Amino acid sequence: MPVVLFLAGFFAAINILAAEPSSDDLNLPIYAISVVEQGIAYSAEAESQATIGQILEKNGFKTSNSDIISHSSEEAVVPGDTIYIYHATPVTIVDGGVGSETFTLANTVASLINEKGIILNEIDILTPSENTNIKTGLVVKIRRRVIEKITEVLEVPFKKISSEDPETSYGKVTITKPGILGKKEVEFEVLKEDGKTIKKNTYRKNR
Known part of the structure; x- marks a missing residue:
């Protein structure tokens, strides 16, 4: 019996030594970085060796495939980094009676028309006006004449x-x-x- 107990303890010790330490055990340094979302600056906690995507998720920043992020989500964070996030806005464009939903990074209707490569003729009617600010759910209509x-x-x-x-x-x-x-x-x-x-x-x- 003493031999059996000795061997069991020996293998248990080997398993403990072979186990990979967690990030908590490594005591990875944590530092602050800046995240600028839609022009507003925030301070976020960044853990060494973490990726940009992990940091944004951990700090509660939600992004979609239509958004623009200054860094790749797989990129490793660097102390002092500033990450810029530009959220795309969902809008609807009805062109010639045909509607389609899309996302835009434009600020005004004029910028939206230019962004989507839409060409207007002189007698076409655009509503709302070109200087209207973009907002979620905005419906832009182009009546083709x-x-x-x-x-x-x-x-x-x-x-x-x-x-x-x-x-x-x-x-x-x-x-x-x-x-x-x-x-x-x-x-x-x-x-x-x-x-x-x-x-x-x-x-x-x-x-």
Whole structure:
């Protein structure tokens, strides 16, 4: 029995020595770094050998794939580091009647339009205005307008030629030359918005 107890104690000691020490056992140094989130500076605790991603998570900073972070999440922290976080804002763009949700780092509607590479024509209507500040849930609408010229063939009412016939009853009119429907071409200027006609004006009448 004493031999068995000795061997059990021997192997237990080996296991303890072979076990990897925890970060608490290593007494890793902890220092402060700066995190600037949306322009506001915060102080955060950073543990030596920790990554940027671990530090942000430990200090309660939440990020998404659409955000911009000045450092890679896998990068090791360096004493005195300043980490910058720019959060993307969810907005909806309705362009020509078709809506899509997106994220943006722009501050104004004008910057958003430029960021997404959207080209506006002179007569397109943008709401809200370009200087409107971006906020969560903002809906930006672009009403696409075009002016088209079209030609239509219209019927022209015929003119009746008639006369009183003395050989018939008094007051009875006899049509001496029946008319036929005429036709003429008319050019129209049509204003369309998102593919729908909203205004139609006569542009030119052709004989």
